[in-house]
Amino acid sequence: MTRVQMIGVSKRYPGRGANAAPVVAVDDVTIDVASGEIHAIIGYSGAGKSTLLRLVNGLEHASDGRILVGDDEITSLRESKLREVRGRIGMIFQQFNLFHSKRVAKNVEYPLVVAGVPAAERKRRVAELLEFVGLSEKSGAFTDQLSGGQKQRVGIARALATNPGVLLADEATSALDPQTSREVLALLKRVNAEFGITIILITHEMEVVREIADRVTVMDSGSAVEQGDVFDVFSDPQSQTTKRFVATALPTEPRAERLDELRERHRGRLIALTFRDGDVDQPVVFRTLAERGVGVSIVHGGITDVGGRSFGKLTLELIGDDLKVEHAIAALAQETALEVLA
Ligand SMILES: Nc1ncnc2c1ncn2[C@@H]1O[C@H](COP(=O)(O)OP(=O)(O)O)[C@@H](O)[C@H]1O
Numbered sequence: 001m002t003r004v005q006m007i008g009v010s011k012r013y014p015g016r017g018a019n020a021a022p023v024v025a026v027d028d029v030t031i032d033v034a035s036g037e038i039h040a041i042i043g044y045s046g047a048g049k050s051t052l053l054r055l056v057n058g059l060e061h062a063s064d065g066r067i068l069v070g071d072d073e074i075t076s077l078r079e080s081k082l083r084e085v086r087g088r089i090g091m092i093f094q095q096f097n098l099f100h101s102k103r104v105a106k107n108v109e110y111p112l113v114v115a116g117v118p119a120a121e122r123k124r125r126v127a128e129l130l131e132f133v134g135l136s137e138k139s140g141a142f143t144d145q146l147s148g149g150q151k152q153r154v155g156i157a158r159a160l161a162t163n164p165g166v167l168l169a170d171e172a173t174s175a176l177d178p179q180t181s182r183e184v185l186a187l188l189k190r191v192n193a194e195f196g197i198t199i200i201l202i203t204h205e206m207e208v209v210r211e212i213a214d215r216v217t218v219m220d221s222g223s224a225v226e227q228g229d230v231f232d233v234f235s236d237p238q239s240q241t242t243k244r245f246v247a248t249a250l251p252t253e254p255r256a257e258r259l260d261e262l263r264e265r266h267r268g269r270l271i272a273l274t275f276r277d278g279d280v281d282q283p284v285v286f287r288t289l290a291e292r293g294v295g296v297s298i299v300h301g302g303i304t305d306v307g308g309r310s311f312g313k314l315t316l317e318l319i320g321d322d323l324k325v326e327h328a329i330a331a332l333a334q335e336t337a338l339e340v341l342a
């Protein structure tokens, strides 16, 4: 069981050219990942996600701040001790980073050889790991004979070989098709559930976060701009970046261009209702409208679920006498979060 704390972490690289300003890849990021949690870090390309992960496994040194993995303070360890601690941190990558000239079993065995584990014990452990990831029959295959999903499963088996307390995943499913991606994410969930391994995964894909994560940090230009339970963050996004992620993945709200189009086609009042985890009684909404003699058509929307809880927005066109519509809107506003769009 391993907690990971990043406290005010920054990383600056020297700028290119003689007088160039330094590049601030990670800017004062604080993330507290509880033991056994699956924490996603989401952001667009260049946000600083990979840099942050390299600081956590000690491949690079932070310019400022502290990082603790369990009781070990990564940011103050000497190289020899760091190597030992790295054995307790597993890592998987977008491009899998396997040895193509080695067979599957040898790839999985490699970290055990490095750790000096005796041969008989290595053999037993490799068999067990391949069984866990469902690749026992591929033990003797070369990795370039495997599909992408199988390669990542080998990557996961290898990362688990030394019984790490933490698994770091850098865009681990970004090179896979959606179906295979879901299978690999399901495997990561098992890794978390069965072994209690803390997982930090970075991604630019909202689907990944929604599929697997307990909590999420949204990064933008090196900073952590939003953080919390996945449901809370995505059902009520505050930052522009988070709003963009939600809009691309979840069709709950019409985009501005689409809204103009809807206004053209629908001449009644347009209102948007926000639903969060059953906090709106839908029958009451429709009954209120009916009782006041207001017609309704649904023009846009979606209710979806994140972390097993539902949220979404419905855009409704209210049709009828102006005064009745006004009264209906006032009555609805008593019941629920409501936005008048047009
Ligand atoms: N070794 C490096 N030297 C200089 N700049 C770097 C280096 N590594 C990353 N950067 C810069 O830091 C920023 C964040 O990069 P990165 O962590 O790879 O982002 P992400 O993984 O979110 O796409 C980018 O502007 C990138 O160009």
Ligand SMILES: [Mg+2]
Binding pocket: 049, 050, 051
């Ligand atoms: Mg990256």
